[in-house]
Amino acid sequence: MKRILNIAEKPSAARELSYALAARKNVKIREIGRRLRVYEFELDWDHEKVLMIFSSVAGHIKALDFHENYRNWNSCDQLALLDPTKTPIKEFVPEDKKFLEQALKNEAKNCCKLFLWLDCDSEGEKIAYEVLEICQQVNLSMRAPENVKRARFSAITPRDARNALQNLTQLHYPTISMVSTRQEIDLRAGAAFTRFLTKFVQDTFKIPLHGDKKVILSYGPCQFPTLGLVVDRLLTIRAFQPRLFYYLELKVRCKRSGAEELVLSWDRKHLFDRYCCALLYEICYSYLSQNHFESVVSDIKKTAKSRRRPLPLDTVELQRLASRVFRFSSDATMKAAERLYSEGYISYPRTETNTFPSTIDLFKLISLQQDDPRWGGFVQKMKEHWNDCSPRKGSKDDKAHPPIHPTKPAPKQGFPNKECEAIYELVTRRFLACCSTDAKGYETIVIVKVGFESFRIHGLSIEDAGYLEVYPYDHWSERTLPAELEIGMALDVISLMMKEGTDATMAEHIRKIQDREYVVKQGNCFYPMALGLALVEAFEACEAFLARPTCRSEQERDLRQISEGNRDASDVLYAALAAFSCNLQKLSTATNVLRQVFSVHFDCS
DNA sequence: GCAAGGTC
Numbered sequence: 001m002k003r004i005l006n007i008a009e010k011p012s013a014a015r016e017l018s019y020a021l022a023a024r025k026n027v028k029i030r031e032i033g034r035r036l037r038v039y040e041f042e043l044d045w046d047h048e049k050v051l052m053i054f055s056s057v058a059g060h061i062k063a064l065d066f067h068e069n070y071r072n073w074n075s076c077d078q079l080a081l082l083d084p085t086k087t088p089i090k091e092f093v094p095e096d097k098k099f100l101e102q103a104l105k106n107e108a109k110n111c112c113k114l115f116l117w118l119d120c121d122s123e124g125e126k127i128a129y130e131v132l133e134i135c136q137q138v139n140l141s142m143r144a145p146e147n148v149k150r151a152r153f154s155a156i157t158p159r160d161a162r163n164a165l166q167n168l169t170q171l172h173y174p175t176i177s178m179v180s181t182r183q184e185i186d187l188r189a190g191a192a193f194t195r196f197l198t199k200f201v202q203d204t205f206k207i208p209l210h211g212d213k214k215v216i217l218s219y220g221p222c223q224f225p226t227l228g229l230v231v232d233r234l235l236t237i238r239a240f241q242p243r244l245f246y247y248l249e250l251k252v253r254c255k256r257s258g259a260e261e262l263v264l265s266w267d268r269k270h271l272f273d274r275y276c277c278a279l280l281y282e283i284c285y286s287y288l289s290q291n292h293f294e295s296v297v298s299d300i301k302k303t304a305k306s307r308r309r310p311l312p313l314d315t316v317e318l319q320r321l322a323s324r325v326f327r328f329s330s331d332a333t334m335k336a337a338e339r340l341y342s343e344g345y346i347s348y349p350r351t352e353t354n355t356f357p358s359t360i361d362l363f364k365l366i367s368l369q370q371d372d373p374r375w376g377g378f379v380q381k382m383k384e385h386w387n388d389c390s391p392r393k394g395s396k397d398d399k400a401h402p403p404i405h406p407t408k409p410a411p412k413q414g415f416p417n418k419e420c421e422a423i424y425e426l427v428t429r430r431f432l433a434c435c436s437t438d439a440k441g442y443e444t445i446v447i448v449k450v451g452f453e454s455f456r457i458h459g460l461s462i463e464d465a466g467y468l469e470v471y472p473y474d475h476w477s478e479r480t481l482p483a484e485l486e487i488g489m490a491l492d493v494i495s496l497m498m499k500e501g502t503d504a505t506m507a508e509h510i511r512k513i514q515d516r517e518y519v520v521k522q523g524n525c526f527y528p529m530a531l532g533l534a535l536v537e538a539f540e541a542c543e544a545f546l547a548r549p550t551c552r553s554e555q556e557r558d559l560r561q562i563s564e565g566n567r568d569a570s571d572v573l574y575a576a577l578a579a580f581s582c583n584l585q586k587l588s589t590a591t592n593v594l595r596q597v598f599s600v601h602f603d604c605s
Numbered sequence: 606g607c608a609a610g611g612t613c
Contacts, residue, residue, distance in 0.1 A: 010612060035613095059611030066607095073606070081607090123611055183609075190608030198606080220608045338612095 004045070005111035006054040006151075007104070007131050009118045012342045013156060014039060014056035017117055020161035020344070021052070032103050045165065053107055060123075061101060062130045063094045064183050066191065073195055078588075081192040082581045084573070089184060093134075101134055108135035114142050115168065117151045120400055121350055122563065125150075125172055126179035132171070145170065154401045155347040157408065177569040178562040184573060185555070186221055189580045193219030193546070196584060197535070200591065205598055217535070221552055224535075228547030231536040242502050245270040246277035248284065250455045251494040252295060252448065254482050261494060262481070264448055264455035270501065280453060281498045287451035293493040298454070299447040300487055305460070307439040307476050309467040311394040312403030313430045314354045318423075321430070325473050326422050336419035337404070337427075345408055346427050351401035354394025360402055362389060362435055368409050374425070375432055378470045382436060391434045405431045429471050436467035439476055446485055450496070457481065538597040542590045544583040 008014040018027050018039035030038040032055075039054040067088045070076055080086040093101045108114065114135055118124035128150060135142045142148055149168035153160040197217035247270040252262050271277045288295070311317070318337065319330040328336075337349035356362065363386065370379040382389065394403075406428045415421040444459040459481035462468075468476060536547045545551065555576060561567035587594065 057611095058613065061611095064608090071607090119611085121611095123609095127611070179610090186608040186610090188608090192607085194607040216606060218607065222609065 001042070002048065002050045002113070003111045004050050004052055004113045004115060005107050005135070006052055006115045006117055007128075008054070008056040009124055009127060010058055010342070011037060011056050013117070013119075014054050016156045016342055016344055017161050018052075018054045020156060020158045021165065033099065035099065036103055038107065053111060054117075055103070055107060057100055057104070057118075057127065057131060058097075060127055060130065061093060061097050061104075061134065062091045063097075064089060064091050064187055066090075066187075073199070078192045078196045079581060079584060081195070082188050082577045082584065084184075084188075084577070087188075089187065091130075104131065104134050105138045108139045108142065111139070112141055113147045113149070114139075115149050115151050115165075116171070117153075117164075119350075120152050120154065120348065122175050122179050125175040128171055129176045152400075153348075154351075155407045156342060156344045160407075172563070174565050175563040178559050181562060181569045181573050182559050185576045185580075188577060190218070190220050192580065192584055196588065200594060201598070204595055217531070219546070221555060224539075224547045225549045225551045225553075227532050228536055228551075229549045231533055231547070232549070234533070243272060244274075244500055244502050245272050246274050246498060246500050247271070248277070248281055248453070248455075249495075249497050249499055250295070250448065250450065251496075252491040253494055254484055255490065255492060256484055260482060262446075262457055262491075264446075264457045267447075267454040267456060274500075277498060281496070284450045284453050284496055288493055288496060294490045295448050295450050295455075295493055297446060297485060297487055297489045297491065298449040299445075300485060301445040301447075303443050303445075305441050305443045307441075307466075307468070307474065309392065309436055309438050310430060310433050310471070310474070311354045311392050312356055312434050313405070313427065314352050314394070314396060314403060315350050316352075317354070318349065318404055318427070321473065322423060322426060325426065328419065328422070332419055333423060336417075336423040340415075340420055340424055340427075345406060345410070345424055347403075347405050347407055348401045349404050351404060352396050352398040353401055353403050354396050355403070356391050356393075357402055362391070365405060365407070366432065366435060369406065369428060369432065372409060372428075375429065375470050378432060378436075382432070388437050389435050403434075426473075429473070433467040433471035436470065437464070439466040439468045440464045441476070441478075444481055446481060448491065450493075534598050534600070538594045539587070541593050541597055542586045544586045546583055 006014075006017070008017055015037070018041060022041035022043060026041050028040045030040060032038060036055065039052075041052050041054075042049055043052050044050075045052075065071065066081070067090055070081070070087045076087060114132065116128040116131060118128040118131070132142065132148060148171070150171050151161075151164040152167070152169055153164040194217065197219060198215065201217055202215055247268070248266045250264040250266075252264065253260065254262075268280075271280075313321075315334075319333050322328040322333040323330065334349065337346065340346045341349050363383075366379055366382060370376050370383070372379075404427055406424065410424055410428075415424060439462060441460055441462040441464075444461075445456055446459070447454055447456045449455075458479070460477070460479050462476060462478050468474060539546050558567070558572050558576065562569045562572055
């Protein structure tokens, strides 16, 4: 029988994909050492019975570093690190992955074909290539493209796995080349700037750091734009000056129904000039006192309002939502989502797509949820009005994965941890909401005049809650106004007040952000922040644009052109390295500027 | 002693 080697990105994916393709009782497990399992099962494939050998790697199996001669920090000029002709780099299997490499080779020897089931993102494409290179060393038949296939799937479910197996594709080499280029840029830029900055600071200043940690000022093309963003924010906060403002507030009551007090806000919103506001207050007050403290409804506007159902869920939106609703960090969110994905509960959680492909069977996916006590009833109603189902189409499509959606019902006993529970519920509610209808209602605006000044109050009545019924994360608060209100009606005035306020809430938020996240306090000092600030300031002062928030995204845009086949990899590599060289030279010729900026924050050694 | 991105 033909033996086919199948490799997934992690052990749990190998296990779940095996069970998705074959019945559990037909899968044999073989242990290799203590750390790796191989799943074996027979399958009909391409009109014959084959033996599937399913195992995995654990992320990247190869690492990238400079050639030994250039790993020493004093081995070469830092600028040379940005020049591929001067400092060669190489890819190799690190010590802790040698075990996997050997296992891969042993299995590859006995197989005639290789199916690559790595995650379907760009890193997965590159890892697939790393696996292929290793297998080819011991098995010549795997150098023939017809014996090497890429399985593409968006969820670890029987349906997706079988579909992938029936539609095997080839490796996408432009994407592999894009990732290799990114790796090289990151390594070269990281090493060059980290060495430069660390040496400069060590030689010049005494920087207090907690513990025995050595001072390393690392630069990374991802770290710095992030730091830049944080520093930008801090600087805006520091520059913020709260201002006092003044406004009028009118409280009235209907003559008949009486009890309810209506608080109306001023159409001028607020004024920063206290005297001006006081003057208008006096005018209104004398008008009221001449009119028996009565005011008149001058207009009532009624408009239909709707709240749109949400867009299909992509990764960024999932992170945002989980942060808002549960205060989960994006890290915690993705960890839970990855786990749900690898156990087959949700589709692949790394997607930029927010529009459903036309091929997706929404009815089937929704039906999976009909027995859940939390939203089963809602699902029943959706199925009765199935013709109304038309999810909105977002503008993003990564052409690889659909929006995140549930792929199997929640387990009866619940999930093993609260993060998984929470994320599954979020994903499912969001999915149902997308496939549901907009919420519809009426807004009523009642305008009341006091002399020439107008005041208003808003009312809202929800006529059809639509998606809101299953999606508690959006709020649309209903507010009923007395039914008897009509144009021309006189109201009793309870009070007219002049009030003051301040827009300092932002400053308070910022203090919190400082206290909680942006500053690490060691003893009485805020070292990391000072260091971060100094770095960003220094870069800006030297006109080395390394900490601009857009740096990374611009680079990623260029890299993407490689995978789209629109630009040569070496072209992008050299352009990026040239830009980094230029910035490094700016810094190294302006050490006096660096020294000056740093000296504000640190003592000289 | 350096990066970022996979996974454990």
